[in-house]
Amino acid sequence: MHSVEIRNLDLSFGGLGVLKNLNLDIREGEFLVLLGSSGCGKSTLLNCIAGLLEVTNGQIFINGRNVTWAEPSERGIGMVFQSYALYPQMTVEGNLSFGLRNARMPKAEIEKRVTRAAEILQIEPLLKRKPAALSGGQRQRVAIGRALVRDVDVFLFDEPLSNLDAKLRADLRVELKQLHSRLGNTMIYVTHDQIEAMTLADRIAIMRGGVIEQLTSPDEIYNRPVNKYVADFVGSPSMNFMEGVIDGGIFRVGEARIPLDRYRASGRGDMSGPAWIGVRPEHVVTGDAAEGAAYAAEVPVELVEPMGSDTLVWTTFEGSRFRLRMDGQSQVRKGDRMRIGLALEQSSLFDSASEVRL
């Protein structure tokens, strides 16, 4: 049985369609990340699942039960917001127990659950404080605790870490992952942050304009994006693209002739005619590896960006901007010429017109 099922969901504000005929099945205990550019409808989808927005069309099931018209509190979901949304006049304890008191749970049970949540999230010393007296990280823990005490099946997170500084974000990310493996709940997590998406997700859904473009494992999303949009959106620095023509198993771009016999075709499209080739910066190889690659060429080094663990080199290849990632120890300098090779095994080809993967 699926934990969350979404069938043909439509949602519009006035006449503006935000979600369009959206279908999504989420497995029990799965960590699903919704990733997409701003305004693509991630929060809207989450609010629909939570019951905070009335759907225009379609149905939502949670644990097999049709909850399309159920109240948020009756759906077995807990939600954590970007702005924490703690009740300012209540103590941490009051915040945690608010939902339980609304459900008229016995005092002893409330106390037990609050204590347990506080222990899991390590906020026991803060229970008597008001939210104003907490740091951002502590506030977000309390917000997570508020979902935790209600013992829900599905956790919904709307960019929970994006108000925190980088270090705290990394810490809490790890804690969230541990929390997930400890609790085993289904989690649906909205983020802008690719690192969060890649590290936390069992599966990632890439959204664009109210439609899910691709839904699969982080590895698959990264290495075998279904279309050019997904390929471009995922990865930082992003993928290098060149437009050319496929002709008889050869990709022609400018003077270059790139043999495609090592490319793993998806079988979805016709391997001929105008197309894009996409190569991630780390799949552009140098040195000895370049000679072993499917295609090698000599290019000028135009800009070097050392980033500590690795170095990003900017160059031009057949008239297109090209970035390649080398390890942090490499001694290339601006003005050098270097040999590069394209690892066709890990590259992507997209049809020029439809932009789908070939």
Add this chain to the structure above:
Amino acid sequence: MADPGILGSTLPAADAVRERLSGPHGPRPKRALSGTNIMLYGTLLIVAMYYLLPLYVMLVTSVKGMPEIRLGNVFSPPMEITFQPWVKAWAEACTGINCDGLSRGFWNSVRILIPSVILSIAIASVNGYALSMWKFRGSELFFTILILGAFIPYQVMLYPIVIMLREAGLYGSLTGLVLVHVVFGMPINTLLFRNYFAAIPSELFKAARVDGAGFWGIYFRIVMPMSLPIFVVALIIQVTGIWNDFLFGVTYISSPERYPMTVQLNNIVNSVQGVKEYNVNMAATLLTGLVPLVIYFASGRLFVRGIAAGAVKG
């Protein structure tokens, strides 16, 4: 919050820091009599006099006896202080056939004020809450129509309301007047509450719904405790407005027994029989103005405290 000046001078650490500051220090030297200062304080003094002089005249006149008033020195302090005019204004002055002073009007006003204020604030705050957080189809239109009500001059509606109250059997009663006050206070107070509530983050509202709080649960347990200042503002507006009302009182109350204090004050001051008792009139006027004054001083402090509390909450 402690005064930072006091705090600074009592903390040894702060003293130590101050010691280490080199160079001349201490309060910035002031020049007492610069041209700007004379201008500034002069203007302030004149403005203050402008407001306080009439009050002074009223106060001194209200404790003078009639013989002293006839001498005509309005600004001179009383030679002999008497509280008789206050007693008379409160308990003995006559309007028409009743000679029990302003006390009757006072209690009428209280009976009008309390239900009017409670009802109008309760209804307007729930209105504002519903309009800002539970938007429904057409809620913006509803709000616009309600606000238009604030711009229609009262005079236009005076007579139609007489007819409506008469048809409802409420004309001349305190209940009818309470109803009128509640209705007329609605647009401006709804606007006040709606705008204040609109600033509460919507995520807080969503979180409360996920936590299982309903319409009233969110209102009483989330929204109201966060909004003390705006309730105090509405209280001040309504108390002063309703207490000072004359027009509705004189229009919708038909018998002198039920007149509110302002109407009764007018009748006492304007009564044409006998000699004009200026001292009694002054005392009566001061008595009538006392309630808004007290409310203002009492809740004004609460109001400031409310705002300060809101500012500290993150």
